[in-house]
Amino acid sequence: MAENIQPGTIQDQEEVKVQSGRARAALPAADLPDKVHTWPYLVRAEFISGCILLLVLMVWSITVDAPMEEPANPTKTPNPSKAPWYFLGLQEMLVYFDPWIAGVLLPTLIIVGLMIIPYVDINPKGNGYYTFSERKFAISTFLVGFLGMWVGMITIGVFFRGPGWNLFMPWDYWDPHKVVPLTNIDLPYKIGFRSQMGAMTCGAILVLGWLVGVPGVVWQLKKHTPFMRQLGMMRYGIVATLFMIMAGVLVKMVLRLSLNIKYILVIPNILNI
């Protein structure tokens, strides 16, 4: 009861919140002391969650055995050979891009891109609490990139890829002899460019337009708004480039899966995108 609380005791400081409803009514939430003792409140929360986790881990480890297959045999390649599940997003990107882009460039950009987030996100709002309305762009981009693309591609890799890295439904029989006609063509060819030079020019315009042109036009249109001034050209350039690369990966995936587009830009022996 609120009136029983002795000044200067523990009750005075924090146990108000566990008192009866009357006491709580007497003290609106805003008047509750902001600081509480770590012991017992945090330590208790950690202890309980830790115990639950250890319990689950132990039951899991008693019931499910870690996999163990035949001894390593370099002459017997399994089909499909899958990377560990947490890397299947990268392996999946090999379908859409050349190995140096899928396996080296994009992972590097993911790591570097994550690291620079705090330095390019200048929105002071939403620091330390959940909100969507105050950080719409940041949160949507993160959700698309992390849940949509990273977790999405891992899901495809784990459940939908079978022999020959072909698409299978999880309940399909994995037929190792499934033949998928290779009808992949390059985008400029599809549009109608038949000469190598024409196709290269078309591809270069598309890729450069996407990575440089679109961000450049947006900058020209918006550079005098207060937000863009505060952001500055440097930060804008970094964010826009990374954003367009991420969106580009998504676009390329969709083009490949729906229209069988192989490359957009082909410069023989140098660069395929």
Next chain:
Amino acid sequence: MPDPEKRRTSLGDIVTNNYVWRSIFRHGYADTPRNRVLQVSANVWLHLHPSKMRRHGIRYRHTWCAGGLTFLLYLCTVVTGVVLMFYYRPTGEYAYWDVKYLDFDIPFGMIMRNMHRWAAHGMVIFIWLHMFRVFMTGSYKPPREFNWVVGVNLLTLTLLLSFTGYLLPWDQLAIWAVTVGTNMARATPLLGTEGPFGPQLGMTPRYDARALLTAGTVVGAPTLLRFYVLHCIFIPVIASILMILHFWRIRKDGGISGPL
């Protein structure tokens, strides 16, 4: 006021009010503010914590406990991993059979291996959950920018730890998953035989970025030894140092983030 003389004896009293208990614990615990502070600040395990913290920081719905549970899972892998090291030899002849022996002959060997494996997978899941919640609460914003960067490094190291460990059972699953993974290094620009400008710079299958990882042209016994050292010494040491930095920075950055 209830009469203290008439207090009912509780189970707690029966357990603590006797000669044996008192011989172990001289006096009880008085729940005073001073003692609450001392419980944290004078305890070697708990003193990483502040003795008082802002109310929202203890809520499950704010942190999901994801960072703390990532750390707990890391500790699980360290403890079980050291046990496994007693029985495991990282050579082409022995590795596979040592793991088999662990699974079928050594008391509790199977459960140690299972716990090590599942805790490692759990750590990957929980570190992603943790990163997700830190992003959602905007906790990378000033003054916590650098701790986010430390976190991204921890994420990379955690994935590398899992990946290097994947090879050690030396079975078909291990060798081919690692073959797929390390093949990508072949395509490193400048430093890989099949990467842009690699051959022009004199990269050969024997001397390129992939050969550095696999200690040879194929995933073989030398790769096993290399991954073993990376997995058991190199990466854990660096990750542990970064974790200490991470926890220290949480305190220095003003504790768990919260509405201002």
